[in-house]
Structures are given as C-alpha cells and as structure tokens.
Amino acid sequence: MRLRQIEVFRAVMLAGTVSGAARLLHVTQPAVTNVLLHTEDELGIKLFERIKGRLYPTPEGRTLYAEVERTFADIENLRKLAANLRGGHTGHLRITASPALCIEIIPLAVSRFVKQHPDVSLHIETHNYRDVLNTVLVKNVDIGFTFNPQPHPALESDVIAEGDLVGLFPAEIGDGLAPVVALDVFRQFPLIGLHTDDPLGILVRDACQASDVLLSPQIEVKTNRIAMALVENGAGVAIVDQYTAASADPARVRVKALRTPLRFTVNVIRARHHARSVVEQHFIAEVVEVERLIARAAAGRIDRAA
Known part of the structure; x- marks a missing residue:
C-alpha cells in the first residue's frame, strides 16, 4: 500500500463514511471511493462492508487498521523528529x-x-x-x-x-611593575613558555623577533593552563591568553597588559x-x-x- 492509500483507508475507518473521510482529507468523495476500490482490488481483499450508507470494516480491515495505526504513529514520530532537528532541539554534537x-x-x-x-x-x-x-x-x-x-x-x-595575550606575574613581582609591560621585562624573570608549535607560542616568538627581544623559556609547557598554575605557585612569569588569565587566583597573580599588543583570533x-x-x-x-x-x-x- 502506498501512503495515500493508507491515509484514505485510515480516514474511512475514523469517519465511517466516504463523505466523512473526504472532509477529513479535504478531497472529493469520488476521489476517496476510487482510492478505496483500487486498494481493495490491489490487495485482493475486501476492507469494508457497506450497510445503510455506512462502511463497516471487515475482519481483514480491522487487522490491517491495527498495523496502519502503528505506521501513522511512526510517521508522526518522524514529523516530530524532523521538527526538532529543524529547530535544533535534538541531535548529537561532537x-x-x-x-x-x-x-x-x-x-x-x-x-x-x-x-x-x-x-x-x-x-x-x-x-x-x-x-x-x-x-x-x-x-x-x-x-x-x-x-x-x-x-x-x-x-x-x-x-x-578576537582577544589579547597578557602577562602573568606572581603577586610579589607584579606589584612592583608598571600596569603595562614591555616584552623585555620577561627577560628579568624565569619564563614559562608555550611550545613554539602552538599558535600562541608562535605569536609570542614572532613578536619577540620583530622587537629584537630574545626570550628563552626556562620552563616549556603544552598549555596555558599549566603556565598559569606555575605562575600561581611562584615558578616564574608567562604570557598567556586573556581567558586563562581571567581564571588566575587574584591573590597570587597579577595580570599586565603588553606594551606591544599581541592579538589572536x-x-x-x-x-x-x-x-x-x-x-x-x-x-x-x-x-x-x-x-x-x-x-x-x-x-x-x-x-x-x-
């Protein structure tokens, strides 16, 4: 059975008459009759008995209707799923x-x-x-x-x-520095630096080369989060992204703007x-x-x- 045949059969079961099914489907009565007769011919079984102007399902029709209702429930679930996907209300994101x-x-x-x-x-x-x-x-x-x-x-x-790289200093060091620091200030203290294959590490390296400032990390780390933790514990100073700096302990760390702005995306x-x-x-x-x-x-x- 095609979907249109299923719709017509279900409408007749619900309405009990061809005219009622036609109203449910917003089609003409002859259209419902033609589809219904074609469905019975195609299936080779009688789906309804016609008694005093009403249609009563045969045992075969009742058995088929149980499956049709399950099919319609699945179709309705598909429609709801499509609506949820369209609205971004369901799915899986990695x-x-x-x-x-x-x-x-x-x-x-x-x-x-x-x-x-x-x-x-x-x-x-x-x-x-x-x-x-x-x-x-x-x-x-x-x-x-x-x-x-x-x-x-x-x-x-x-x-x-877009954001900025900033300087991180232990409080005892940062309190003695100006609000804005130059890159060569970091030469005065043990430097904690990112690997140079990291985009932010490359950004610092290129800025140092452009300013003719040689910065050699004493401690090299993989992430700014580790760099921040080391600064918090007094192991040295670092240049990190603003988001990492925002989570640093304000009692132990001072955050300084850089005189040479280092912007990232x-x-x-x-x-x-x-x-x-x-x-x-x-x-x-x-x-x-x-x-x-x-x-x-x-x-x-x-x-x-x-």
Whole structure:
C-alpha cells in the first residue's frame, strides 16, 4: 500500500463514511471511493462492508487498521523528529577545543546550551592545537575551537572572536611593575613558555623577533593552563591568553597588559564540505555569547596605564 492509500483507508475507518473521510482529507468523495476500490482490488481483499450508507470494516480491515495505526504513529514520530532537528532541539554534537578555551568558555557554553536543548547529547574533547586539527580532519568530531589556525586545504575556519595575550606575574613581582609591560621585562624573570608549535607560542616568538627581544623559556609547557598554575605557585612569569588569565587566583597573580599588543583570533573549524547542522549553529552562537561575557570579565583583571 502506498501512503495515500493508507491515509484514505485510515480516514474511512475514523469517519465511517466516504463523505466523512473526504472532509477529513479535504478531497472529493469520488476521489476517496476510487482510492478505496483500487486498494481493495490491489490487495485482493475486501476492507469494508457497506450497510445503510455506512462502511463497516471487515475482519481483514480491522487487522490491517491495527498495523496502519502503528505506521501513522511512526510517521508522526518522524514529523516530530524532523521538527526538532529543524529547530535544533535534538541531535548529537561532537566538539573538541584547545585547553585554554575549556577552562571557562566551553564549559559555560555547554551548561547554557543543554538547558535550552535538553534532548541534544554532546561529546567533548580537549586537545592541543595539532590534535584539535587532526581530530577535525579525520571527522572524529563535528567542530573544533582553537586559536589562530593555519590555513589548511581540507578545513574551513571562521573567526568568532578576537582577544589579547597578557602577562602573568606572581603577586610579589607584579606589584612592583608598571600596569603595562614591555616584552623585555620577561627577560628579568624565569619564563614559562608555550611550545613554539602552538599558535600562541608562535605569536609570542614572532613578536619577540620583530622587537629584537630574545626570550628563552626556562620552563616549556603544552598549555596555558599549566603556565598559569606555575605562575600561581611562584615558578616564574608567562604570557598567556586573556581567558586563562581571567581564571588566575587574584591573590597570587597579577595580570599586565603588553606594551606591544599581541592579538589572536578564536576560530571554529570544521572539515571542508561538512554539512552544518542546526544544533551546531546554535552551539556556536552560544560560544560566541559566552566569549563576550568572559572577555569583559577578563578585561577587568588586566592592569592598565592610567
């Protein structure tokens, strides 16, 4: 049976007459009659007995109707699913992000997102820069969030925010420094630096070369989160992103603006030709909004010149 035949059969069962079925379906009575007769001929069984102007289902018709109702329930579930997918209310989203973005931005975005989309499930990973790219490339995740990604022929990248690198100093050191510091100030103290294969590490390296300032990290780390923890414990000084700095212990750490501004971008990346789901778009919008909130909070932590 085709879907139209099922609809007509069900309408006749519900209405009990051809005229009633026609009204339910918004078609003419002859159209209902023709479909019904064709269905009986095609199936080779009689579906209704015609008694005093009404149609009464045969035993075969009643048996068929039970299956038709199950089919219609499935169809209704499909319609609801399609509506939920269209509205971004259901689905599964796989995300990866750089560690610095997973301190506050991604967790807060996820918290806000799941309250609005309780039927969406999420899978979240945090990786260093190269692994974020690789995880997106092999399609183990749908989207990734990272800093300053290099162009790649198999990836699409969109800027969703911009920010600044800042200086982190133990309180006993930072209290004796000006609100805004030059890069050569970091030569005076043990430096905690990112690996130079990290986009933010590359940003610092290029700025030092342009300013003819040689900075050699005494301690090299993989993430800004580790750098911040080391500064909090007095192991040295560091240059980190503003989001990491915003989460530093204010009793133990001072955050300084850099005289030479070092700007970075926050990007969402996906495999090229990856179909963007509505759920994905809603989550990215949440990340953008959360970034703005945290960026404003981060700005309040930075010492600046009067």
